[in-house]
Amino acid sequence: MPPVYNWQLGRQMDYRYPNGGAQRQFAAVFNTNRCIACQTCTMACKSTWTFSPGQELMWWNNVETKPYGGFPRHWDVKILDLQEKANPGAQVWNATKKDPKTAPYGTFEGKTIFETADGVNQVVTGYIPTEDEWKGPNLHEDTATAFSKNGVSLPEHSGWFFYLQRICNHCTYPACLAACPRNAIYKRPEDGIVLIDQNRCRGYRKCTEACPYKKSMYRPSTRTSEKCIGCYPRVEGTDPLTEGLPMETRCMTACIGKIRLQGLVQVGADGQWLEDRQNPLYYLVHVAKVALPLYPQFGTQPNVYYIPPRWVPRDYLRQMFGPGVDDAIAAYTAPSRETLAVLQLFRATQQIVFSYKVEPGPKSGEVKVGNQVRELFNDTVVGFDSKNREIVRVSVDEPVYERPAKVTMNTI
Amino acid sequence: MYKRLPRVRRRWQLGLGAAAALLAAAGLQFFDANPATSQSLFLTAYSAGSDPGLDPADGVWKNAVPVQVPLTAQAGTYAAGGGSIPTVSAKALHYQGKLYVRVEWADTTKDESTTKVENFSDAVAVEFPAKSAASVPALCMGQADAGVNIWQWRADSQAGIKDPVDVYAGALVDMYPTKDTLFYTARAAGNPYANPDQGPVQTLVSQTFGTLTIANVQDVRGQGAWNNGNWAVVFTRSYAGADPSQAAFADGATTDMAFAVWNGSEGDRNGRKSVSAFVRLTISGTDLGAGGGDNTLAIALAVALLGGTVVIGAGLAISGYREKAAR
Numbered sequence: 001m002p003p004v005y006n007w008q009l010g011r012q013m014d015y016r017y018p019n020g021g022a023q024r025q026f027a028a029v030f031n032t033n034r035c036i037a038c039q040t041c042t043m044a045c046k047s048t049w050t051f052s053p054g055q056e057l058m059w060w061n062n063v064e065t066k067p068y069g070g071f072p073r074h075w076d077v078k079i080l081d082l083q084e085k086a087n088p089g090a091q092v093w094n095a096t097k098k099d100p101k102t103a104p105y106g107t108f109e110g111k112t113i114f115e116t117a118d119g120v121n122q123v124v125t126g127y128i129p130t131e132d133e134w135k136g137p138n139l140h141e142d143t144a145t146a147f148s149k150n151g152v153s154l155p156e157h158s159g160w161f162f163y164l165q166r167i168c169n170h171c172t173y174p175a176c177l178a179a180c181p182r183n184a185i186y187k188r189p190e191d192g193i194v195l196i197d198q199n200r201c202r203g204y205r206k207c208t209e210a211c212p213y214k215k216s217m218y219r220p221s222t223r224t225s226e227k228c229i230g231c232y233p234r235v236e237g238t239d240p241l242t243e244g245l246p247m248e249t250r251c252m253t254a255c256i257g258k259i260r261l262q263g264l265v266q267v268g269a270d271g272q273w274l275e276d277r278q279n280p281l282y283y284l285v286h287v288a289k290v291a292l293p294l295y296p297q298f299g300t301q302p303n304v305y306y307i308p309p310r311w312v313p314r315d316y317l318r319q320m321f322g323p324g325v326d327d328a329i330a331a332y333t334a335p336s337r338e339t340l341a342v343l344q345l346f347r348a349t350q351q352i353v354f355s356y357k358v359e360p361g362p363k364s365g366e367v368k369v370g371n372q373v374r375e376l377f378n379d380t381v382v383g384f385d386s387k388n389r390e391i392v393r394v395s396v397d398e399p400v401y402e403r404p405a406k407v408t409m410n411t412i
Numbered sequence: 413m414y415k416r417l418p419r420v421r422r423r424w425q426l427g428l429g430a431a432a433a434l435l436a437a438a439g440l441q442f443f444d445a446n447p448a449t450s451q452s453l454f455l456t457a458y459s460a461g462s463d464p465g466l467d468p469a470d471g472v473w474k475n476a477v478p479v480q481v482p483l484t485a486q487a488g489t490y491a492a493g494g495g496s497i498p499t500v501s502a503k504a505l506h507y508q509g510k511l512y513v514r515v516e517w518a519d520t521t522k523d524e525s526t527t528k529v530e531n532f533s534d535a536v537a538v539e540f541p542a543k544s545a546a547s548v549p550a551l552c553m554g555q556a557d558a559g560v561n562i563w564q565w566r567a568d569s570q571a572g573i574k575d576p577v578d579v580y581a582g583a584l585v586d587m588y589p590t591k592d593t594l595f596y597t598a599r600a601a602g603n604p605y606a607n608p609d610q611g612p613v614q615t616l617v618s619q620t621f622g623t624l625t626i627a628n629v630q631d632v633r634g635q636g637a638w639n640n641g642n643w644a645v646v647f648t649r650s651y652a653g654a655d656p657s658q659a660a661f662a663d664g665a666t667t668d669m670a671f672a673v674w675n676g677s678e679g680d681r682n683g684r685k686s687v688s689a690f691v692r693l694t695i696s697g698t699d700l701g702a703g704g705g706d707n708t709l710a711i712a713l714a715v716a717l718l719g720g721t722v723v724i725g726a727g728l729a730i731s732g733y734r735e736k737a738a739r
Contacts, residue, residue, distance in 0.1 A: 052595035053575035053588055121493040121684070131528040181492070181682045183622045198601035200625075204682040208529060218529040221575045222598035222606035223568070 004173060006112075007272050008296040008322070010103025013112050016123060016178040019271045025192035026170045026230050027281050028252065028262035029291040031307040031346065033332070035163040035259045037063045037141070044254035045167075049229070054221025057134040060228035061167045061251040067316065068140035071166070072129035075214040076295065079113070080319070082125050083297075086116035091297060095323040102272075104289060105296070105324040112299025113175060113212055124175045124210035134217070154311055155329075162309040165259065167251060168215040168228035169294065169302030170194050172271045176227070179210030191264055192303065193230040201225055212298040235264070235352070245385050246352040258347035263354065271301065278355040280342050280383070281305075288339045290331040292321040307332050334369045340396055341381040349392040353383035364397050431726055434718050453691040455479045455669065457504035457511060458700035464505050464512045466635035468644030473514050475700050476503040481671050483686035492683030497673040500536070500688070506695055509651050511661050513538055515671060516644040523676025524567035524638075527579045532676040533568035536636075536645050539670040540659030540693075542617065551670055551690060552621055552683075559619040561627070561659040565634045565645045567676070570612035604630070612636065613647065617657040629654035661695055669693040 003012040004019050045061035062071045070076060083091055091110035098106050113125040146159035170187075174194045177185040184200035185207060187193070196207065196216070201224040207216040208225055216227045231249035233239065239247050247253070252262040263281045266274040276282045284291045284305070291305035308317045308325050310333055317325040331339060341358045361378035368374075376396070383392040456477070464472045478501040500517040515536050523534045541549050542559035549558035577583045593599050598606035604614065604626045613634035618624040631654055636645035651661040661667065668690040674680035 051589055053577060053591060054596070056576060056583075056585065128530050130530045134529065181622065182624065198598040198606075199603045201598060201603065202605050202682070203526070205529060205532075206682065219598075220527040220529075220579075221573065222596050222603070223526055223573060224598040224603065224606055226597060 005102075005270050005272065006173065006299060006301050007102055008105065008293050008301050009112070009299060010097060010099065010105065010107035013173075013299055014114050015173045016114070019172075019269065021269060022172075022187060022189050022192040022267050022271075024190060024264045025172065025267045025273070025303055026235065026262070027265045027285075027303040027305070028167075028260060029281060029284050029305045029307065029346075030165045031259040031343070032162055032164065032309045033259075033307060034257050035063065035165055036257050037065065037163040038256060039063055039138075040254045040256050041165065041251035041260070044250040045228075048231070048250045050226075052221075054219040055226070057131070057137075058217045058219065058226065059137050060215065060217075061165070062137055063163050063165045064138065065141050065143060065161050066164045066312075066320075067145065067161065068143045069138065069164075070140075071137040072133040072214050073136070073139065074133075075129065075212075076320075078127060078129075079125075079212045079295075079298065082127065083111070083113065083116055086125060087111045093297075093318075093323045104286070105292070105322045108297050108299075108322075110297060112297070113210075114173075114178065114299055122179075122209070123206075124179045126175065126179075126209045126212060128205055128209045129214055152311070156313050157311040160312050162312055164294075164306075166213065166215070166294075167249075167304060168194065168230065169213055169300065169304045170228075170230055171303060172267075172301035173299065175210040175212055175298070175300050176207035176216045179206040180204075181206060188232070191230070191232070191235055192267065193232050193235065194227070195229055195232070196225055196227055198222075198224055198226070212295065212300065213302070242351050245387070247350050248352055253347070253350045255347055261346045261353075263352045276355075278357065280345050280353055280356050283338070283342055283356075288331050288336065288342075289324060290328050290335075290339060292324045292328050295320060296322045334372065334374060337377055337379055340376075341379045344381050344394040344396060345383055345392065348394045349383060351385055351391050353392065354386045355384045355388070357382050357384075361395065361397075428726075453479050453481060453689075454694065455502055455504050455691050456694045456696045457506045457513075458696050458698050459663075460505040460507040460512070460700055463507050464514075464646065464648070466633060466646050466648065468514055468516070468635070468637050468646050469639075470646075472505065472700075473503055476505055476514070478503050478516075479691065481688045481691055483671065483673060483688050492685075494674075494678070494680055494683070494685040494687075496675045496678045496680070497686040500671050500673060502671060502691070504693060504695075505700060506651075506661075506663070510648050511651060511695065513647045513669075514644065515647075515673075516642055517673055518641055519638075519643050519673075519675055520641045521675075521677040522567070522638045522643075524571040525579075526568040526676075527574065527576055532679055532681050533566050533674070534643060534676045535564060535566040535674040535680075536643070537562050537564040537672045538647060539563075539672070541668055542657050543653045543660040544656035548668060548690070550620070551687070553618040553624060555620050559617055559657055561653065561657065562616045562618065562624070563613060563632045563634070563647050563649070564616060565613045565636055565647065567612075567636060567638075567643075569610065569614075570636055573606070573608040615649075615658065619657075627654070627658055629658075663695055663697050666692060666694045 002018045004015045006013050041061050050058045093106050094109050095106035116125045144159045144161045148159040184197045203223040216225050218225050234247040237244045237246045248262045252260045266276050268274050291307050293302050359380040364378040365376045378397040380395045385391045460472050464470050481500050481502050500515050503514040505512045526533050539560050539562045542561050545558035547558045549560050554560035604610050613632050615627045615632040617627050632649045634647040653660040670690050671688040672685045674685045
């Protein structure tokens with residue numbers, strides 16, 4: 001197996017293929033702190049792509065309640081368990097072996113799902129969730145770890161849960177792609193979206209077995225597997241609404257909690273993100289380091305990044321998002337002026353924002369975070385499309401409008 | 413260095429050893445036990461007296477001589493496991509320009525539903541070199557200058573592809589906005605594997621691992637039946653292949669043929685299967701008469717020959733000993 005570089009793990013790792021050479025990569029940031037699990041994203045996806053016979057148990061987008069929920073049931077616990085059994089006691093990070101560019105979270109010293117596989121029965125360590133496990137996609141909804149009689153307080157709530165929003169991670173090193181013996185799965189160079197060729201698939205379910213996030217799903221009515229297609233017609237810009245310019249996916253644009261931001265980032269030949277300081281995703285992931293990959297230790301270099309929930313015990317979060325959790329929560333709890341401005345871009349437009357600039361505004365107030373008093377500024381963030389034209393302009397302070405005293409018909 | 417034995421005693425031993433080996437071989441042959449099967453197996457397709465059809469239980473097969481083809485785990489391009497089915501019993505016939513192949517194997521579980529994500533189908537395939545093959549192809553999916561033609565029969569295909577709502581009688585679905593084929597994505601993409609009208613057999617072509625593709629013309633027919641822990645499947649196709657990527661046969665011709673069996677309950681699919689080596693298939697001009705293909709006579713002859721050889725060998729050894737002793 002050729003070695004490839006996984007920057008999320010801070011090291012080289014084995015993968016079945018050399019780096020695929022994607023020039024741009026589909027990527028997104030989900031802010032778990034803001035999600036209310038309304039499932040609007042889930043239904044937007046369902047009503048667009050998976051409403052037909054054989055797709056009943058298929059939810060390309062789902063929102064599950066952690067720690068108990070999971071679709072399919074207990075998917076993450078099962079993979080973690082398989083990995084732990086394959087490499088007992090050694091699935092550890094070295095958080096001190098860091099480099100701002102090549103190992104921002106430290107170095108993972110355990111084994112990835114590619115490295116624990118025996119190579120005979122499996123190219124990738126994994127399992128096939130049974131049909132039963134795909135049923136009840138929102139089991140354990142809103143189930144907290146404990147009832148906190150005396151209420152809760154930060155930094156860690158004594159009884160807690162949080163919502164985890166999940167789509168296909170369109171991984172840089174997709175496990176599904178590595179496992180497919182038919183070469184039916186491919187990663188598009190133009191946007192890094194991972195697709196299953198419905199003409200070549202013969203339903204071996206190797207991808208269902210291999211994908212650690214369980215986002216490759218079997219469809220009995222065609223005997224093939226299907227997966228999240230990253231709404232590629234929208235990302236390609238073929239929707240007439242945006243006049244040929246790339247547009248965010250259905251699940252992203254439907255988000256009423258404004259927790260999601262999706263875009264395309266530039267990727268080098270080695271699979272790492274090219275420096276693109278003014279791309280909002282690049283800024284959040286690589287500069288502010290406020291958003292982290294989901295279970296990076298699996299080794300697929302997933303491309304959906306999460307702003308971790310502030311109230312959840314850190315051990316749990318470190319297991320889920322890696323050792324970058326403490327810094328990410330600190331950066332979110334007391335955001336810089338720039339971070340606060342970039343966060344305003346979430347759901348401000350349906351078009352993909354390729355770059356932004358921040359126009360400084362006046363001081364608008366003060367807020368106490370912990371023991372520190374922080375100043376707030378009413379900065380304005382401006383988003384630009386792929387042709388560097390302004391598409392959105394949002395201020396940090398939400399504008400306030402006063403209604404006339406006399407309310408007329410149809411006045412909101 | 414060991415001391416050399418006297419010539420006389422060595423001859424005795426040789427004679428006894430030969431006799432023992434021959435007797436053992438005769439015994440094994442007689443009881444149909446085969447501890448180490450030869451690398452080269454031969455299967456002959458005799459001319460059938462009547463059309464064997466697709467029914468594995470058709471009487472015409474009774475007279476055809478089976479070849480026991482041993483199977484192993486798949487260890488080709490990369491090992492992929494399998495190997496739970498140790499052997500298949502293969503027979504072949506031809507009738508009016510059509511080749512018939514009948515494969516039977518023991519499988520206690522009848523796996524013919526793939527509605528659940530965790531369930532896999534039983535299946536069997538036979539593989540031939542493509543008509544255009546310049547050399548003997550690699551067993552695993554052929555090679556660039558020597559493709560292979562694979563006929564695969566699947567239990568789930570024979571049972572039929574169904575929508576889950578038609579499988580689960582109590583399933584409750586609010587509504588399907590449409591049931592148009594367009595939204596059965598793989599079908600709409602033209603994937604024959606997803607087509608419920610395809611039938612139980614597919615003919616496929618391949619020119620190296622990872623290039624297995626459905627053949628343009630689907631002209632192989634087949635049918636399987638499961639009885640008392642045994643699958644029996646019949647394949648048939650006209651001698652002439654539709655195009656150079658497919659196999660071609662002729663009266664009196666010889667070709668290679670390999671077998672693969674998938675055991676659904678073992679999670680077999682794709683490379684995870686039990687496979688054979690190539691077997692030589694001869695399409696004989698000889699008629700398969702009633703009892704003509706029975707091998708009782710052949711075995712009796714073989715035993716007589718073996719017995720004779722043993723007697724001669726022993727006689728020679730004894731006479732040799734006597735000669736020596738007389739000197």
